[in-house]
Amino acid sequence: MSHRVLVVEDDADLLELIRFKLSNDGFDVLGIEDGERAWEFLAEDGGRPDAIVLDVMLPGMDGFALLKRIKRHEELEDVPVLMLTAVGDEDNMVEAMEVGAEDYVRKPFSPSVLQARVRRLVE
Amino acid sequence: MSLAAVDAVLWYLLGAVGVALSVLGTATLALSVRMRLHQLEREEARPGVRRIILEALDPELSVEGVAGELEQRDREVVLEVLEKYLRQLTGEDRERLREVARHLDLDDRALDLVESPLLYRRLEGFNWLTLLDVELLEEITEHVGDDPKAAEAAARYLHQDGRDRTATETLLSTYQRPLSTFAMDTLYQANSGDPTPLLDVSRDSYGEWQTSKIIQVLKVVEHCSASVPKAPVDWISNLSSHSSPEVRAAALRAVRHRGWQTEVRESVDWSSVFSDVAVVRRAGYRTLGEWGDAVSLRLLSEHGSRETDDRSRLTAVQALHENGAPRSHAESEGYTRTWDWVEALSRAG
Numbered sequence: 247m248s249h250r251v252l253v254v255e256d257d258a259d260l261l262e263l264i265r266f267k268l269s270n271d272g273f274d275v276l277g278i279e280d281g282e283r284a285w286e287f288l289a290e291d292g293g294r295p296d297a298i299v300l301d302v303m304l305p306g307m308d309g310f311a312l313l314k315r316i317k318r319h320e321e322l323e324d325v326p327v328l329m330l331t332a333v334g335d336e337d338n339m340v341e342a343m344e345v346g347a348e349d350y351v352r353k354p355f356s357p358s359v360l361q362a363r364v365r366r367l368v369e
Numbered sequence: 370m371s372l373a374a375v376d377a378v379l380w381y382l383l384g385a386v387g388v389a390l391s392v393l394g395t396a397t398l399a400l401s402v403r404m405r406l407h408q409l410e411r412e413e414a415r416p417g418v419r420r421i422i423l424e425a426l427d428p429e430l431s432v433e434g435v436a437g438e439l440e441q442r443d444r445e446v447v448l449e450v451l452e453k454y455l456r457q458l459t460g461e462d463r464e465r466l467r468e469v470a471r472h473l474d475l476d477d478r479a480l481d482l483v484e485s486p487l488l489y490r491r492l493e494g495f496n497w498l499t500l501l502d503v504e505l506l507e508e509i510t511e512h513v514g515d516d517p518k519a520a521e522a523a524a525r526y527l528h529q530d531g532r533d534r535t536a537t538e539t540l541l542s543t544y545q546r547p548l549s550t551f552a553m554d555t556l557y558q559a560n561s562g563d564p565t566p567l568l569d570v571s572r573d574s575y576g577e578w579q580t581s582k583i584i585q586v587l588k589v590v591e592h593c594s595a596s597v598p599k600a601p602v603d604w605i606s607n608l609s610s611h612s613s614p615e616v617r618a619a620a621l622r623a624v625r626h627r628g629w630q631t632e633v634r635e636s637v638d639w640s641s642v643f644s645d646v647a648v649v650r651r652a653g654y655r656t657l658g659e660w661g662d663a664v665s666l667r668l669l670s671e672h673g674s675r676e677t678d679d680r681s682r683l684t685a686v687q688a689l690h691e692n693g694a695p696r697s698h699a700e701s702e703g704y705t706r707t708w709d710w711v712e713a714l715s716r717a718g
Contacts (some may be wrong), residue, residue, distance in 0.1 A: 358461060
Protein backbone atom coordinates (compact mmCIF):
# COMPACT_ATOMS: atom_id res chain seq x y z
CA MET A 247 0.00 0.00 0.00
CA SER A 248 1.36 3.42 -0.91
CA HIS A 249 2.15 5.94 1.79
CA ARG A 250 -0.01 9.03 2.03
CA VAL A 251 1.79 12.39 2.10
CA LEU A 252 0.14 15.74 2.75
CA VAL A 253 1.92 18.68 1.08
CA VAL A 254 1.00 22.14 2.37
CA GLU A 255 2.45 24.77 0.01
CA ASP A 256 0.80 28.00 -1.11
CA ASP A 257 2.68 28.31 -4.39
CA ALA A 258 0.66 26.29 -6.90
CA ASP A 259 3.65 25.74 -9.20
CA LEU A 260 5.78 24.35 -6.39
CA LEU A 261 2.92 22.31 -5.00
CA GLU A 262 2.42 20.66 -8.38
CA LEU A 263 6.12 20.01 -8.72
CA ILE A 264 6.33 18.31 -5.33
CA ARG A 265 3.16 16.36 -6.05
CA PHE A 266 4.61 15.24 -9.39
CA LYS A 267 7.92 14.11 -7.92
CA LEU A 268 6.43 12.31 -4.91
CA SER A 269 3.68 10.67 -7.00
CA ASN A 270 6.34 9.36 -9.39
CA ASP A 271 8.02 7.87 -6.36
CA GLY A 272 4.86 5.92 -5.50
CA PHE A 273 3.39 8.19 -2.83
CA ASP A 274 -0.27 9.03 -2.61
CA VAL A 275 -0.06 12.85 -2.47
CA LEU A 276 -2.65 15.32 -1.25
CA GLY A 277 -1.88 19.00 -1.81
CA ILE A 278 -3.42 21.88 0.15
CA GLU A 279 -2.55 25.55 -0.41
CA ASP A 280 -3.23 27.12 2.99
CA GLY A 281 -2.65 26.37 6.65
CA GLU A 282 -6.24 26.72 7.87
CA ARG A 283 -7.59 24.25 5.33
CA ALA A 284 -4.73 21.86 6.04
CA TRP A 285 -5.62 21.95 9.75
CA GLU A 286 -9.32 21.40 8.97
CA PHE A 287 -8.36 18.38 6.90
CA LEU A 288 -6.08 16.97 9.58
CA ALA A 289 -8.25 17.64 12.62
CA GLU A 290 -11.81 17.45 11.39
CA ASP A 291 -11.76 15.01 8.51
CA GLY A 292 -9.63 12.63 10.48
CA GLY A 293 -7.12 12.51 7.66
CA ARG A 294 -3.96 11.09 9.13
CA PRO A 295 -1.16 11.11 6.55
CA ASP A 296 2.05 9.10 6.88
CA ALA A 297 4.12 12.29 6.50
CA ILE A 298 3.62 16.01 6.02
CA VAL A 299 5.66 18.39 3.87
CA LEU A 300 4.99 21.85 5.26
CA ASP A 301 6.02 25.22 3.86
CA VAL A 302 6.91 27.83 6.49
CA MET A 303 5.32 30.80 4.72
CA LEU A 304 1.62 30.19 4.31
CA PRO A 305 -1.38 32.50 4.11
CA GLY A 306 -3.66 32.45 7.14
CA MET A 307 -2.04 30.05 9.57
CA ASP A 308 1.70 29.89 8.92
CA GLY A 309 3.78 26.73 8.92
CA PHE A 310 4.99 27.12 12.51
CA ALA A 311 1.49 27.59 13.91
CA LEU A 312 0.30 24.52 12.01
CA LEU A 313 3.33 22.51 13.15
CA LYS A 314 2.63 23.42 16.78
CA ARG A 315 -0.99 22.29 16.46
CA ILE A 316 0.05 19.02 14.85
CA LYS A 317 2.61 18.27 17.54
CA ARG A 318 0.13 19.07 20.33
CA HIS A 319 -2.58 16.87 18.87
CA GLU A 320 -2.83 13.43 20.43
CA GLU A 321 -3.49 11.57 17.21
CA LEU A 322 -1.15 13.55 14.99
CA GLU A 323 1.89 14.19 17.18
CA ASP A 324 3.81 11.22 15.79
CA VAL A 325 3.22 12.10 12.10
CA PRO A 326 6.66 13.11 10.78
CA VAL A 327 6.84 16.66 9.43
CA LEU A 328 9.39 18.00 6.96
CA MET A 329 9.56 21.80 6.83
CA LEU A 330 10.26 23.71 3.62
CA THR A 331 12.02 26.98 4.25
CA ALA A 332 13.99 29.71 2.55
CA VAL A 333 17.76 30.08 2.78
CA GLY A 334 18.74 32.25 5.74
CA ASP A 335 15.89 31.05 7.92
CA GLU A 336 18.28 29.50 10.47
CA ASP A 337 16.46 30.90 13.51
CA ASN A 338 13.15 29.67 12.19
CA MET A 339 14.58 26.25 11.52
CA VAL A 340 15.92 25.96 15.04
CA GLU A 341 12.46 26.92 16.28
CA ALA A 342 10.83 24.34 13.98
CA MET A 343 13.11 21.58 15.21
CA GLU A 344 12.42 22.56 18.81
CA VAL A 345 8.69 22.42 18.20
CA GLY A 346 9.10 18.94 16.81
CA ALA A 347 9.73 18.99 13.05
CA GLU A 348 11.60 15.84 12.05
CA ASP A 349 13.51 17.36 9.14
CA TYR A 350 13.78 20.41 6.91
CA VAL A 351 14.73 21.28 3.33
CA ARG A 352 15.87 24.72 2.26
CA LYS A 353 14.63 26.42 -0.90
CA PRO A 354 16.00 26.39 -3.56
CA PHE A 355 15.95 22.64 -3.25
CA SER A 356 16.64 19.48 -5.16
CA PRO A 357 13.40 17.54 -5.66
CA SER A 358 15.41 14.30 -5.57
CA VAL A 359 16.71 15.19 -2.10
CA LEU A 360 13.18 16.02 -0.99
CA GLN A 361 11.97 12.64 -2.31
CA ALA A 362 14.74 10.83 -0.44
CA ARG A 363 14.01 12.62 2.82
CA VAL A 364 10.28 11.95 2.64
CA ARG A 365 11.03 8.31 1.88
CA ARG A 366 13.24 8.15 4.98
CA LEU A 367 10.52 9.74 7.13
CA VAL A 368 7.87 7.16 6.24
CA GLU A 369 10.11 4.10 6.44
CA MET B 370 -17.82 89.14 -29.04
CA SER B 371 -21.44 88.99 -27.90
CA LEU B 372 -22.56 87.16 -24.79
CA ALA B 373 -24.44 84.60 -26.91
CA ALA B 374 -21.27 83.81 -28.87
CA VAL B 375 -19.27 83.32 -25.67
CA ASP B 376 -22.02 81.00 -24.42
CA ALA B 377 -21.89 79.02 -27.64
CA VAL B 378 -18.11 78.62 -27.43
CA LEU B 379 -18.33 77.49 -23.81
CA TRP B 380 -21.05 74.95 -24.64
CA TYR B 381 -18.97 73.75 -27.54
CA LEU B 382 -15.90 73.32 -25.31
CA LEU B 383 -17.93 71.56 -22.66
CA GLY B 384 -19.32 69.19 -25.27
CA ALA B 385 -15.83 68.51 -26.61
CA VAL B 386 -14.55 67.73 -23.10
CA GLY B 387 -17.54 65.43 -22.53
CA VAL B 388 -16.90 63.55 -25.77
CA ALA B 389 -13.17 63.28 -24.97
CA LEU B 390 -13.91 61.92 -21.49
CA SER B 391 -16.38 59.40 -22.91
CA VAL B 392 -13.86 58.21 -25.49
CA LEU B 393 -11.12 58.00 -22.84
CA GLY B 394 -13.42 56.13 -20.41
CA THR B 395 -14.53 53.69 -23.07
CA ALA B 396 -10.94 53.10 -24.19
CA THR B 397 -9.78 52.53 -20.59
CA LEU B 398 -12.63 50.13 -19.98
CA ALA B 399 -11.91 48.25 -23.21
CA LEU B 400 -8.22 48.04 -22.33
CA SER B 401 -8.85 46.74 -18.81
CA VAL B 402 -11.33 44.16 -20.15
CA ARG B 403 -8.76 43.08 -22.72
CA MET B 404 -6.02 42.84 -20.08
CA ARG B 405 -8.28 40.87 -17.77
CA LEU B 406 -9.17 38.47 -20.58
CA HIS B 407 -5.49 38.07 -21.38
CA GLN B 408 -4.76 37.38 -17.71
CA LEU B 409 -7.56 34.81 -17.58
CA GLU B 410 -6.21 33.15 -20.71
CA ARG B 411 -2.77 32.95 -19.12
CA GLU B 412 -4.16 31.56 -15.87
CA GLU B 413 -6.06 28.99 -17.87
CA ALA B 414 -2.95 28.07 -19.86
CA ARG B 415 -0.68 27.78 -16.82
CA PRO B 416 -1.63 24.28 -15.56
CA GLY B 417 -1.10 22.86 -19.06
CA VAL B 418 2.27 24.53 -19.42
CA ARG B 419 3.27 23.39 -15.95
CA ARG B 420 2.31 19.81 -16.76
CA ILE B 421 4.50 19.81 -19.89
CA ILE B 422 7.44 21.36 -18.02
CA LEU B 423 7.15 18.79 -15.24
CA GLU B 424 7.22 16.04 -17.85
CA ALA B 425 10.72 17.28 -18.71
CA LEU B 426 11.81 16.09 -15.26
CA ASP B 427 11.06 12.51 -16.27
CA PRO B 428 14.43 11.15 -17.45
CA GLU B 429 12.67 8.71 -19.78
CA LEU B 430 11.15 11.51 -21.86
CA SER B 431 13.17 13.49 -24.36
CA VAL B 432 13.87 17.13 -23.62
CA GLU B 433 13.47 17.97 -27.32
CA GLY B 434 9.95 16.57 -27.32
CA VAL B 435 8.99 18.62 -24.28
CA ALA B 436 10.51 21.78 -25.78
CA GLY B 437 8.61 21.12 -29.01
CA GLU B 438 5.35 20.95 -27.12
CA LEU B 439 6.14 24.14 -25.20
CA GLU B 440 6.75 26.01 -28.44
CA GLN B 441 3.05 25.62 -29.21
CA ARG B 442 2.05 27.22 -25.89
CA ASP B 443 1.78 30.82 -24.66
CA ARG B 444 5.38 32.05 -24.60
CA GLU B 445 4.85 34.41 -21.64
CA VAL B 446 3.44 31.63 -19.48
CA VAL B 447 6.25 29.26 -20.45
CA LEU B 448 8.82 31.90 -19.46
CA GLU B 449 7.07 32.60 -16.15
CA VAL B 450 6.84 28.98 -15.07
CA LEU B 451 10.34 28.10 -16.24
CA GLU B 452 11.79 31.11 -14.39
CA LYS B 453 9.97 30.11 -11.21
CA TYR B 454 11.30 26.54 -11.35
CA LEU B 455 14.84 27.59 -12.28
CA ARG B 456 14.89 29.85 -9.22
CA GLN B 457 13.44 27.31 -6.80
CA LEU B 458 15.22 24.13 -7.87
CA THR B 459 18.73 22.79 -7.70
CA GLY B 460 20.36 19.58 -8.83
CA GLU B 461 19.64 17.38 -11.83
CA ASP B 462 16.06 18.65 -12.25
CA ARG B 463 17.32 22.17 -12.67
CA GLU B 464 19.84 20.97 -15.26
CA ARG B 465 17.07 19.30 -17.26
CA LEU B 466 15.01 22.50 -17.19
CA ARG B 467 18.05 24.43 -18.38
CA GLU B 468 18.27 22.00 -21.28
CA VAL B 469 14.61 22.66 -22.08
CA ALA B 470 15.31 26.40 -22.00
CA ARG B 471 18.26 26.00 -24.34
CA HIS B 472 16.07 24.06 -26.77
CA LEU B 473 13.68 27.00 -26.66
CA ASP B 474 16.62 29.30 -27.55
CA LEU B 475 16.22 31.23 -24.30
CA ASP B 476 20.00 31.54 -23.98
CA ASP B 477 20.21 33.37 -27.33
CA ARG B 478 17.27 35.48 -26.29
CA ALA B 479 19.08 36.45 -23.06
CA LEU B 480 22.19 37.46 -25.00
CA ASP B 481 20.06 39.59 -27.33
CA LEU B 482 18.35 41.19 -24.36
CA VAL B 483 21.58 42.39 -22.73
CA GLU B 484 22.28 44.38 -25.88
CA SER B 485 18.93 46.16 -25.74
CA PRO B 486 19.00 49.95 -25.30
CA LEU B 487 16.22 49.61 -22.73
CA LEU B 488 17.37 49.12 -19.14
CA TYR B 489 14.58 46.74 -18.12
CA ARG B 490 15.32 44.51 -21.12
CA ARG B 491 19.03 44.43 -20.24
CA LEU B 492 18.21 43.53 -16.62
CA GLU B 493 15.92 40.77 -17.84
CA GLY B 494 18.75 39.52 -20.03
CA PHE B 495 21.19 39.36 -17.10
CA ASN B 496 18.55 37.62 -15.05
CA TRP B 497 18.14 34.89 -17.67
CA LEU B 498 21.89 34.59 -18.25
CA THR B 499 22.22 33.85 -14.54
CA LEU B 500 19.33 31.40 -14.49
CA LEU B 501 20.61 29.52 -17.52
CA ASP B 502 24.28 29.65 -16.60
CA VAL B 503 25.11 30.79 -20.11
CA GLU B 504 28.75 30.79 -21.13
CA LEU B 505 29.80 34.36 -20.54
CA LEU B 506 30.81 36.70 -23.33
CA GLU B 507 34.16 38.31 -22.48
CA GLU B 508 32.84 41.72 -23.40
CA ILE B 509 29.73 41.43 -21.25
CA THR B 510 30.57 44.54 -19.23
CA GLU B 511 30.47 46.55 -22.46
CA HIS B 512 26.74 45.93 -22.53
CA VAL B 513 26.07 47.61 -19.24
CA GLY B 514 26.08 51.06 -20.85
CA ASP B 515 26.03 54.07 -18.57
CA ASP B 516 23.47 52.77 -16.17
CA PRO B 517 24.64 51.74 -12.68
CA LYS B 518 21.68 49.36 -12.33
CA ALA B 519 22.80 47.44 -15.39
CA ALA B 520 26.36 47.37 -14.02
CA GLU B 521 25.07 46.03 -10.71
CA ALA B 522 23.03 43.34 -12.46
CA ALA B 523 26.02 42.39 -14.61
CA ALA B 524 28.27 42.24 -11.53
CA ARG B 525 25.84 39.93 -9.76
CA TYR B 526 25.76 37.71 -12.79
CA LEU B 527 29.56 37.70 -13.03
CA HIS B 528 29.82 36.76 -9.36
CA GLN B 529 27.37 33.90 -9.78
CA ASP B 530 29.40 32.80 -12.77
CA GLY B 531 32.44 32.56 -10.48
CA ARG B 532 34.16 35.61 -11.97
CA ASP B 533 34.60 37.60 -8.81
CA ARG B 534 37.45 39.79 -9.99
CA THR B 535 35.51 40.97 -13.06
CA ALA B 536 32.43 41.49 -10.90
CA THR B 537 34.48 43.60 -8.49
CA GLU B 538 36.06 45.59 -11.33
CA THR B 539 32.62 46.25 -12.82
CA LEU B 540 31.41 47.74 -9.55
CA LEU B 541 34.55 49.60 -8.54
CA SER B 542 36.34 50.68 -11.68
CA THR B 543 33.52 51.48 -14.07
CA TYR B 544 31.55 53.78 -11.79
CA GLN B 545 32.84 56.33 -9.34
CA ARG B 546 29.41 56.90 -7.79
CA PRO B 547 28.33 55.41 -4.43
CA LEU B 548 27.07 51.84 -4.44
CA SER B 549 23.52 50.68 -3.86
CA THR B 550 22.76 48.18 -1.07
CA PHE B 551 22.45 45.48 -3.73
CA ALA B 552 25.88 46.37 -5.15
CA MET B 553 27.47 46.35 -1.68
CA ASP B 554 25.99 42.93 -1.07
CA THR B 555 27.38 41.67 -4.39
CA LEU B 556 30.78 43.13 -3.51
CA TYR B 557 30.66 41.35 -0.16
CA GLN B 558 29.45 38.04 -1.64
CA ALA B 559 32.20 38.15 -4.26
CA ASN B 560 34.95 38.92 -1.76
CA SER B 561 33.92 37.62 1.66
CA GLY B 562 36.09 34.50 1.51
CA ASP B 563 39.09 36.05 -0.24
CA PRO B 564 39.02 39.85 -0.51
CA THR B 565 42.11 40.03 -2.74
CA PRO B 566 40.16 41.28 -5.81
CA LEU B 567 38.42 43.93 -3.70
CA LEU B 568 41.67 45.11 -2.13
CA ASP B 569 43.58 45.05 -5.44
CA VAL B 570 40.97 46.96 -7.41
CA SER B 571 40.39 49.43 -4.58
CA ARG B 572 44.10 50.20 -4.28
CA ASP B 573 44.14 51.23 -7.95
CA SER B 574 40.81 53.06 -8.01
CA TYR B 575 40.04 54.68 -4.67
CA GLY B 576 41.67 57.96 -5.66
CA GLU B 577 38.85 58.55 -8.15
CA TRP B 578 35.96 57.73 -5.84
CA GLN B 579 33.62 59.99 -3.96
CA THR B 580 34.11 59.99 -0.18
CA SER B 581 30.92 58.01 0.44
CA LYS B 582 32.05 55.26 -1.92
CA ILE B 583 35.40 54.97 -0.11
CA ILE B 584 33.52 54.56 3.18
CA GLN B 585 31.23 51.91 1.63
CA VAL B 586 34.16 49.89 0.32
CA LEU B 587 36.02 50.11 3.65
CA LYS B 588 32.85 48.84 5.33
CA VAL B 589 32.82 45.82 3.03
CA VAL B 590 36.55 45.22 3.64
CA GLU B 591 35.88 45.29 7.39
CA HIS B 592 33.47 42.37 7.08
CA CYS B 593 35.44 40.23 4.62
CA SER B 594 37.82 37.51 5.71
CA ALA B 595 41.03 38.89 7.19
CA SER B 596 42.92 35.62 7.01
CA VAL B 597 44.46 36.00 3.53
CA PRO B 598 48.10 36.86 4.31
CA LYS B 599 49.14 38.59 1.09
CA ALA B 600 46.02 40.67 0.54
CA PRO B 601 47.14 44.25 -0.23
CA VAL B 602 46.00 46.53 2.61
CA ASP B 603 48.72 49.19 2.40
CA TRP B 604 46.34 51.62 0.64
CA ILE B 605 44.07 51.53 3.68
CA SER B 606 46.87 52.97 5.81
CA ASN B 607 47.17 55.85 3.32
CA LEU B 608 43.56 56.74 4.06
CA SER B 609 44.42 57.57 7.66
CA SER B 610 45.44 61.02 6.39
CA HIS B 611 42.31 61.52 4.25
CA SER B 612 40.58 64.89 4.65
CA SER B 613 37.30 63.28 5.79
CA PRO B 614 37.20 62.09 9.44
CA GLU B 615 34.56 59.48 8.45
CA VAL B 616 37.04 57.98 5.99
CA ARG B 617 39.83 58.05 8.58
CA ALA B 618 37.54 56.26 11.06
CA ALA B 619 36.37 53.72 8.45
CA ALA B 620 40.01 53.00 7.55
CA LEU B 621 40.77 52.17 11.18
CA ARG B 622 37.71 49.91 11.44
CA ALA B 623 38.63 48.18 8.17
CA VAL B 624 41.80 46.77 9.72
CA ARG B 625 40.33 45.80 13.08
CA HIS B 626 40.42 42.08 12.25
CA ARG B 627 43.95 42.30 10.89
CA GLY B 628 45.79 42.77 14.15
CA TRP B 629 47.61 39.50 13.52
CA GLN B 630 49.59 41.21 10.73
CA THR B 631 52.53 43.03 12.32
CA GLU B 632 52.89 45.38 9.35
CA VAL B 633 49.25 46.45 9.71
CA ARG B 634 49.67 47.12 13.43
CA GLU B 635 52.83 49.10 12.80
CA SER B 636 51.32 51.13 9.96
CA VAL B 637 48.96 53.10 12.20
CA ASP B 638 50.19 56.44 13.51
CA TRP B 639 48.48 56.33 16.90
CA SER B 640 49.61 59.78 18.00
CA SER B 641 47.63 61.23 15.07
CA VAL B 642 44.63 59.06 15.91
CA PHE B 643 44.55 60.16 19.57
CA SER B 644 44.79 63.83 18.61
CA ASP B 645 42.04 63.48 15.99
CA VAL B 646 38.30 64.15 16.35
CA ALA B 647 36.14 61.91 18.55
CA VAL B 648 34.73 59.71 15.77
CA VAL B 649 38.26 58.74 14.72
CA ARG B 650 39.40 58.16 18.29
CA ARG B 651 36.41 55.88 18.91
CA ALA B 652 37.27 53.82 15.82
CA GLY B 653 40.84 53.65 17.07
CA TYR B 654 39.80 52.40 20.52
CA ARG B 655 37.56 49.77 18.95
CA THR B 656 40.37 48.55 16.72
CA LEU B 657 42.86 48.42 19.58
CA GLY B 658 40.32 46.42 21.58
CA GLU B 659 39.96 43.93 18.71
CA TRP B 660 43.71 43.54 18.42
CA GLY B 661 43.98 43.01 22.16
CA ASP B 662 47.76 42.59 22.33
CA ALA B 663 49.82 44.05 25.17
CA VAL B 664 50.81 47.20 23.25
CA SER B 665 47.21 47.84 22.19
CA LEU B 666 45.92 47.43 25.73
CA ARG B 667 48.58 49.77 27.09
CA LEU B 668 47.61 52.42 24.51
CA LEU B 669 43.94 51.92 25.35
CA SER B 670 44.55 52.29 29.05
CA GLU B 671 46.79 55.37 28.70
CA HIS B 672 44.62 57.28 26.29
CA GLY B 673 41.27 56.02 27.53
CA SER B 674 41.98 57.39 30.98
CA ARG B 675 42.73 60.83 29.52
CA GLU B 676 39.80 60.77 27.08
CA THR B 677 37.56 63.83 27.36
CA ASP B 678 34.68 62.71 25.10
CA ASP B 679 32.15 60.60 27.04
CA ARG B 680 31.25 58.20 24.18
CA SER B 681 34.88 57.70 23.22
CA ARG B 682 35.84 57.05 26.84
CA LEU B 683 33.06 54.48 27.09
CA THR B 684 34.35 52.75 23.93
CA ALA B 685 37.87 52.63 25.34
CA VAL B 686 36.78 51.26 28.73
CA GLN B 687 34.47 48.68 27.10
CA ALA B 688 37.38 47.53 24.94
CA LEU B 689 39.59 47.19 28.02
CA HIS B 690 36.89 45.37 29.96
CA GLU B 691 36.18 42.93 27.09
CA ASN B 692 39.89 42.08 27.04
CA GLY B 693 39.88 41.38 30.77
CA ALA B 694 42.23 44.28 31.45
CA PRO B 695 42.38 45.32 35.12
CA ARG B 696 40.76 48.54 36.16
CA SER B 697 43.47 51.15 36.34
CA HIS B 698 43.63 53.87 39.00
CA ALA B 699 41.22 56.66 38.40
CA GLU B 700 42.78 59.72 36.89
CA SER B 701 39.51 61.53 36.50
CA GLU B 702 36.04 61.31 37.92
CA GLY B 703 34.65 60.63 34.44
CA TYR B 704 36.98 57.66 33.98
CA THR B 705 35.92 56.16 37.32
CA ARG B 706 32.25 56.64 36.51
CA THR B 707 32.72 55.00 33.08
CA TRP B 708 34.36 51.95 34.64
CA ASP B 709 31.53 51.74 37.20
CA TRP B 710 29.01 51.86 34.38
CA VAL B 711 30.74 49.21 32.25
CA GLU B 712 31.13 46.85 35.21
CA ALA B 713 27.50 47.34 36.22
CA LEU B 714 26.40 46.59 32.64
CA SER B 715 28.52 43.45 32.65
CA ARG B 716 27.03 42.28 35.97
CA ALA B 717 23.50 42.90 34.63
CA GLY B 718 24.37 40.54 31.78
